[in-house]
Amino acid sequence: MGGLIMSEQDYSQSEMEKALDSVHEVKIGDVVKGEVLAIDDGQLVVGIQGTGVEGVVPLKELTSDRSANIEDQAKVGDVIDLVVIASIGHDKENGSYLLSKRRLEARKVWSDIEAKFKAGEAIPVTVKEVVKGGLVVDAGVRGFIPASMVSDHFVDDLKEYVGQTFDVKIIEIEPSENRLILSRKALVQKEKEAKREELFAKILPGDEIEGKVARLTNFGAFVDLGGVDGLVHISEISHQRVDKPSDVLKVGEEVKVKVLSVDADRNRISLSMKALQPGPWDSVTEVAPVGAAIDGKVKRLTTFGAFVEVAPGIEGLVHISQISHQHIATPNDVLKEGQDVKVKVLSVDPENRRLSLSIKALTEKPASENDRDNQAQDDSEDNYVLPETDTGFSFGELLGDAAKDIEDDSDK
The missing domain is CATH 2.40.50.140 (Nucleic acid-binding proteins)
Known part of the structure; x- marks a missing residue:
């Protein structure tokens, strides 16, 4: 019976071994649960459940929003999912680890994006900024759209897209390198084709419709009629002479136009603004x-x-x-x-x-002209007809020496 009795020392040692066995070793890359123990110096101090060790979560590893208030991100007692990204202690049992909530969420986003890429699905993104060569977007993770893939035509100023949200196609993805290349061009083309077919099926010459100025060129303005662009030639912008379309129109401006002609085969719609203006x-x-x-x-x-x-x-x-x-x-x-x-x-x-x-x-008629008219009136009263050809000489000059001889005879 004595062999069945466990001493207090043996019992304590056994319980300690069990406790040690229940403590899991922390490895880089592990997904763990951390209980917020304190908020200190702009970071969370958390106890890693099941390990008996602590870790820290800086604000930048909580959220990508650098202006966020850490007090709004978590409270003492909260239990949050985290990923271990580095060891910052030397004591295996009591050392600390650097943990991240943001990177764990990004890992999940990358997994979702990879699944959609394999399925050929589009994803929504929001444009954050313009950089050299294209647009930086937020897809849950950082993504990039090359300038040549932003639209189906050349875009002179990409700043107009900042803040916009739209769907894009995934071109290339490499989570290990945080590489995500996207394209909006293919979806724009597909959407425009559907709208083009719908518009060409119902639009007729003579229709009056509203649109938005999409592009300006030296020869006219392209107006978006709802997915399809029509051309207002420079001669059809106004009754007044227009040297450059940009002198009277702006990109994004709402305009009313009249349809002049429709050519579905050549994908062309001719429009006029002046046709709707008072002449x-x-x-x-x-x-x-x-x-x-x-x-x-x-x-x-x-x-x-x-x-x-x-x-x-x-x-x-x-x-x-x-x-x-x-x-x-x-x-x-x-x-x-x-x-x-x-x-x-x-x-x-x-x-x-x-x-x-x-x-x-x-303008007042010169005196010489008045004299000539008066002379012509006097001659007509005497039934004297002047030559029809205007020689440019006066009547006196035409008579010349004959008039002088008449004066000499009268003196005799």
């Missing part, structure tokens, strides 16, 4: 009533006259015969492009967009 000729009779004297600017000179702009988009013709009382060979003799002039409205034809103007009607 300048609609109010021409108010701007330039017949008989009115108005200001204008010489826009073009031709052999037969000068085109003068009297209001934005409204030009009228001053025929060469209406430029000056004097005979001129070409309008260039007295006018220059860009010159400000005063004109009188002779006639208005809104339907055919014609405006007849005169400069000489507002």
